[in-house]
Amino acid sequence: MTATDSHPHGAGEIETWFRDYIAKLVGLPVEQVAGSADFDSFGIDSVQGVDMVTALETWLGLTEDLPLEYVFEADSITEAAQRISLALPTGPSPA
Amino acid sequence: MTEAFPLQPGGSADAIRHHYDVGNDFYAAWLDPTMVYSCALWDGPEDQAPLEEAQRRKLIHHARAIKAAPGMNILDIGCGWGGQLRMLVEEFGVTACTGLTLSEEQAAHVRALGLDGASVELVNWHDYAPAKPFDGIISVGAFEHFAHPTQSEDERRATYRRFFQSCHDWTAGRGRLSLQTIAYGTMQAAQANPFITGDIFPAAELPTVEDIVVASRGLFRILLLRDDGLDYARTCTLWAQRLRTAMAESRAGDDAELAQRYHRYLRLSAAGFAMGRIGLLRIVFDPIAPARGAA
Known part of the structure; x- marks a missing residue:
């Protein structure tokens, strides 16, 4: 996979999304x-x-x-984010 | 507080219609072409059979379990859209089969199939009185609706006992029963999600394995009992994917809220089965014949 054909959301962004979502859900500071x-x-x-x-x-x-097992079976938020990032459909390949 | 649905052992018609009469077209958008709305059968996680083939195997499993054969007269309690009836007529050559359902839309669909020797009756098993004995009975995905959440354990088991007694009577104590039902796994009734118990399946209560063993004691011998909860996790996951695709392609009807609600329900169910909180029992019962000279 190259930078040009990867999904716009990488593992780091997905992990940040998870952390923000969980912080709001359980009422904790995101830190x-x-x-x-x-x-x-x-x-x-x-x-x-x-x-x-x-x-x-x-x-x-x-x-x-x-x-669902990407989340339910993950040992960490980071692991779930990485699995999901790798599974995302890729964008159009360069001609 | 007023009950949303009247207490009615045997599954209330209103509760059944709440779930199943939301439109045949809606279900057709995400079920497989045979319109089978119950857990499919795979041979473990390595088995790559597509949904339609796995559903077909499930129908064959139940037909074989009761030793369906030409000349026989079979009852299907909770016949859905008629997939099992079609299998019995077209591939096992049974002479006659009767399907029971409480859903008017399902009954109309089955009648429209025009299956030779098959009939469908819009009646609760609780009120059913067959004219002549059956040679075997299949019931898939109906037992879940028989009991009510407000019933005590004894009351629930009495309802199930009546079902097993009826099946025993309707086969004159000589026919097998093949049952498939969702049951509690590691989850207790009090932990059930209100979204599913209230919104998706109102007035329904699941059995435990113990309920079934106790309620059938003395009437049937259990030949086979398996928990295929992982098969149901897989089935629900595939249904959810198909519904999601139908939603994206505007094939899931006009009611977007309904489609989203069902999508959520299917994924929650998949999670529940995958974690063993609920299970999927397939049980084959062999009748215990009445003692000679018994009343």
């Missing part, structure tokens, strides 16, 4: 939502997890579902 933490440590249940993934899909402009 206290570490990328190395797992989703369970914030008490996020399956319903909140599904809604979070759906909100992320909307933010990413996806028209297909992301596999």
Whole structure:
């Protein structure tokens, strides 16, 4: 994958989105939502997890579902963000 | 506080219609072409069969479980859009089969299939009285609707007992029963998500494995019991993807809120099955014949 054909949202941006979302959801300063933490440590249940993934899909402009296990089985926010980033559809390739 | 749906053992018609009568076209947009709305059957996670093939295997599983064969007369309790009836008629050559449903739209759809020897009745199993015995019974995705959340454990098991007694009576104690139902896994009833219990499936309560074992005791011997919850996680995930695609292509009807609600429900269900909070039981029952001379 090259810079020109990658999805505009990289793993770092997705991780930032997760941290902002979780901070608002549980009422913590975003500084206290570490990328190395797992989703369970914030008490996020399956319903909140599904809604979070759906909100992320909307933010990413996806028209297909992301596999829920990317989040539910991830050991950390960073890992989930990386898996999702790699799975995103790529933009048009240069001619 | 007024009950949204009247207490009615055997699943209330209003509750059933709330879920199933939202339009056949809506379901057709995301179910597979056979319109089977229940858990498909795969042979483990490595099995790459597409949804339609896995649904077909499920229908074959139930037909074989009751030893369906030419000349037989089969009852399908909760027949949905008729996928199992079609399988029984077209591939197992049964002479007659009857489907029960509480959904008017499903009944109309089944009648329109024009299956030779098949009939459909818009009746609650609780009120059903067949004219002659059946040789076997299949019930897929109906048992979930039989009990009501306000029932005690004893009341719930009494409702299930009546179902098993009816199945036993309707086959004169000689026919097998193949059952498929969602059941509680690691989750307790009190932990159920209000979105699903209130909005998607009002007035429905799931059974536990123990409920089924207790309620069928003395009437049926359990030949096979398997929890295929991961198959249902996969089925719901595929349905959600298909619904998402239909929404993106404006094929999911005019009610965008309805489509989003179902999409959320399917993904929540997928998560629940994947985590084992709820399970999918497939159970084959062999009848225990009444003792000779018994009343």
